[in-house]
Amino acid sequence: MSRVVAITGGNRGIGQTLVNKFSAQGDKVAVLDAAPTPDDETEEILKDSGGRYFPCDIRDRLQVNVAVSDMEREMGPVDVLINNVGILRVNDFINITEDEWDLMFDVNVKGLLFVTQPVARSMIARQQGTIVNIASMAGKIGMVGQGAYGATKAAVIQLTKVLALELGPHNIRVNSVCPGIFFTEAGMPNLPSLGARREWKDKSALRRLGTPDEVASVVAFLASPAAEYMTGQALNVTGGMVMD
Numbered sequence: 143m144s145r146v147v148a149i150t151g152g153n154r155g156i157g158q159t160l161v162n163k164f165s166a167q168g169d170k171v172a173v174l175d176a177a178p179t180p181d182d183e184t185e186e187i188l189k190d191s192g193g194r195y196f197p198c199d200i201r202d203r204l205q206v207n208v209a210v211s212d213m214e215r216e217m218g219p220v221d222v223l224i225n226n227v228g229i230l231r232v233n234d235f236i237n238i239t240e241d242e243w244d245l246m247f248d249v250n251v252k253g254l255l256f257v258t259q260p261v262a263r264s265m266i267a268r269q270q271g272t273i274v275n276i277a278s279m280a281g282k283i284g285m286v287g288q289g290a291y292g293a294t295k296a297a298v299i300q301l302t303k304v305l306a307l308e309l310g311p312h313n314i315r316v317n318s319v320c321p322g323i324f325f326t327e328a329g330m331p332n333l334p335s336l337g338a339r340r341e342w343k344d345k346s347a348l349r350r351l352g353t354p355d356e357v358a359s360v361v362a363f364l365a366s367p368a369a370e371y372m373t374g375q376a377l378n379v380t381g382g383m384v385m386d
Contacts, residue, residue, distance in 0.1 A: 151227025159354035165191035200253035210260045222365045225254045226276045235289035250294035275318040279384040306374030315373040322380030347382025
């Protein structure tokens with residue numbers, strides 16, 4: 143049976159791979175993100191699979207409420223919510239500006255709040271649903287230049303645990319995934335040079351960097367019946383860079 147899968151931030155990197163993954167499984171995918179550009183590959187994927195774009199600024203509660211309402215009216219209630227949207231700005235802690243700090247918390251944490259609240263209310267009404275939050279290994283370990291980003295992702299991991307406890311009695315599972323370093327737009331600030339790529343590869347027990355599809359596969363597992371007794375977890379997809 144086809145599910146409705148809502149993905150935030152689905153127009154590039156891991157988000158676009160998630161759209162591909164769930165569309166290929168036969169799910170109806172709804173993307174909540176900024177308005178697509180004329181050459182947006184994600185929009186083409188959605189057209190081919192019967193999915194839809196619902197443009198909104200994730201930082202604006204009113205826009206998000208309208209987008210979620212339109213999504214549920216046109217596609218039906220959400221079975222799986224994937225909070226993927228996130229941004230990274232690298233700066234030493236002592237030099238972080240208030241604007242940088244606020245932007246990352248507005249997108250990475252407040253955006254999760256704004257999307258999850260209306261979707262979770264609908265899931266509670268139906269007594270079923272699955273939520274997967276994309277965190278980061280930066281939420282578990284300290285990384286130079288990522289004080290604000292790491293703080294937002296630690297918040298995502300903590301919110302995952304709270305949501306798992308609060309929504310569990312309603313048959314709603316909530317987990318998070320903590321990716322390592324990948325060749326994506328978000329990951330490139332960690333890979334400014336060939337030397338940096340070698341350094342990160344050496345930190346992996348597998349001696350390589352990961353691919354977005356390897357993250358998407360773990361997310362697909364968590365969203366499947368195979369993981370029906372898993373909730374409140376923060377799974378690392380880091381090739382052994384982080385093991386706790």
